[in-house]
Amino acid sequence: MDLSNRVALVTGAGQGIGRAIALRLAEAGATVVVNDLAETAERVAEEIRAHGRPSLAVRADVGSSPDVTRLVATAIASYGRVDILVNNAGIARDQLLIRMSDEDWDRVLNTDLKSVFLCTRAVLKSMLKQRWGRIISIASIVGLVGNPGQANYASAKAGIIGFTRSIAKEVASRGITANAIAPGFIDTEMTQHLAEGQRQELKKRIPLGYLGSPGDVAEAVAFLASEEARYITGQVLSVDGGMVMA
């Protein structure tokens, strides 16, 4: 997969899955704009530059419209365009519905779903102009099958899937594809809070028998971003060790 001459923007790329995606796209030759809320974005951009690829860190809250405008304007001012958008930033605030606060709901919907709308809308002009683009959004198997304690997170992730299918239809005639990836349980900070007992139980539900790595998700993103994936749009690709087979 050759992504040289492509400019990619990866949100929430300071650690975990986003970091692995940013590094993988750079390895395939892309120039990568690394976004995160935290200063970790700068570390990842430095890591990419150390490997000889151009990279820029932009700290911004992808749930905020003015921040996203600044993020995309900075990317375009620096590199001229955005060819590949990876909507990866996401948080979870788990709670049984009966105890879920308005804030838990709003924070998750804002960071996990509104961000996808804001970032996609912001990069679309550049993609439409050049009649080429890749929009890849990180959903979750929880958005497909639900999970107790995650009504907010599941709603946001299911929303990403509906959004992806709608815009895939909207922009298909302009050479732009939109796909979602639904990871299962991936070994990152997000899943580090699981107790050892829970981990063992979980592994029994994964046909392949182990948690995935951030790199497993990054490989799928690199493929969907490539020229080779040009005929794939509006799809949800599960990267989950076989947990959800539909």
Ligand SMILES: NC(=O)c1ccc[n+]([C@@H]2O[C@H](COP(=O)([O-])OP(=O)(O)OC[C@H]3O[C@@H](n4cnc5c(N)ncnc54)[C@H](O)[C@@H]3O)[C@@H](O)[C@H]2O)c1
């Ligand atoms: N880890 C898993 O098992 C798993 C499974 C399914 C889906 N996912 C999804 O994959 C994505 C990445 O997850 P992860 O496990 O790497 O999580 P993580 O918590 O390790 O990393 C998420 C990153 O996003 C950043 N971020 C959070 N809010 C932000 C905001 N408003 N603006 C910009 N950046 C922000 C954080 O600072 C952090 O660096 C998320 O969308 C998550 O929902 C993860």
